[in-house]
Amino acid sequence: MSDTLAPVQPAQTTRPAWRVRLSRLDHKGSPYAFVAPFFIFFGIFGAFPLIYTFWVSLHDWPLLGEHAFTGLENYQNLLQDAQFWNAAKNTLGIFVVSTVPQFALALWLAVTLNRKFRAQTLFRVGVIIPNVTSVAAVTLIFSMIFAKSFGLVNWVLGGFGVTAIDWAAHTWSSWLAISLMVDWRWTGYNALIFLAAMQAIPKELYEAAAIDGASRTRQFWSVTLPLLRPTLIFTTITSIIGGVQLFTEPLLFAPGAGAIQGGTTRQFQTLTMYLIENGFTRFEFGYAGAVAAMIFLLVLIISLINIWLVRRLVGSD
Structure with a gap:
């Protein structure tokens, strides 16, 4: 047992x-x-x-009456519409003029705010203040700053002997003025997003780069920028969506009876303004729907192009 x-x-x-x-x-x-x-x-x-x-x-869709199916007729008319292409040109022009310097300034602000200095929290909070300000108030103030007769900008330029500029009367000047409004409001917002991404980068990478003799500039291009690629893609896409849908700033830049037309010669009318004009001024909802579909397609195409460019500029996986 x-x-x-x-x-x-x-x-x-x-x-x-x-x-x-x-x-x-x-x-x-x-x-x-x-x-x-x-x-x-x-x-x-x-x-x-x-x-x-x-x-x-896909319809002839008036405010009152029957809705007749027309197929792609609205899109065919849209591609032959000079006012649509003018609005597309203005939208893309303002987007490029505003976004490129905005990203450069936001990156510079983020790098500066990422360093240790006195009252850094106060400065970090301060850069977001323009974004919480009412866009209508910002636009009205900038409209007075760029006014032809009593504007601050023309007063400063007059001190250098420059003739007063009618900023709302020309394409290039209206693009520049509207772009400055957009940059003033959104640069701090993007800077804080970049700052948050920079603080997530391990400090050991910078220490190793410094031991290898890399300067601050080389550390930025070789360490910071490649690791910011997902954040750059995110901010690029959000900026594209906001830029292509730009509406309030150009609408209030030159207020009046024909404000929705973006100036006397439509020199700063954007695609969203053209959509609203067709939908709620002319009451051609089918045509306005075609404009909306083209805006969606434009956002998609520009987003894909920018994602490709960001990957090429900062390296790929």
């Missing part, structure tokens, strides 16, 4: 089959339940309006 005793096996409890199935359902279905609210709201307030707008663009 052996002196060793066999270990006692614990009693196995059998779980009911319905509890097993419920546990499996909870394990597999919980992730979908957690993300479902976002997709439900997106479907209601995002996807459905896009699809319905495209459906409207």
Whole structure:
């Protein structure tokens, strides 16, 4: 007879089959339940309006009367519309003039604010103040600053012998004035996003670069900028969306009866202003829907181009 005793096996409890199935359902279905609210709201307030707008663009859709299906006729007319191409030119021009210096200044601000100095928290909070200011108030103030007769800019230029400029009367001058409004409001916002991304970069990388003899400039180009690529892509896409949909600044820059036209010769009318003009001034909702669809397509194309450019400039995976 052996002196060793066999270990006692614990009693196995059998779980009911319905509890097993419920546990499996909870394990597999919980992730979908957690993300479902976002997709439900997106479907209601995002996807459905896009699809319905495209459906409207395929019709002759007046404010009153029957809605006649016209197929792609609105798009054919839109591609031959000189006012649409003028609005597209103004939109892209203001976007380029405002976004390029805005990103450069935001990166410089972020690098500066990332260093240790006195009252750095106060300065970090200060750069976001323009973004929380009412866009209508900002536009009205800048309109007075760029006024022809009593504006601050013309007063300063007059001190150097420059003749007063009618900033709202010319294409290049109106683009510049509107771009300065956009830059003043959004540069600090992008700078804080860049700053948050910079503070997430491990300090050991900078220490290793400094030991290898890399200057601050070389550290920025070789360490900071490549690691900021996801943040650059995010800010680029959001800037494209905001730039292509630019509306309030040019609308209030030269207020009046024909403000929606963007000046006497439509010199600073953007695509969104042209959309509103067709939809709520001319009440041609089908044509306005075609303009909205083209804006969506333009945002998509420019976003893809910018993502490709950012990857080429700061390196790829």
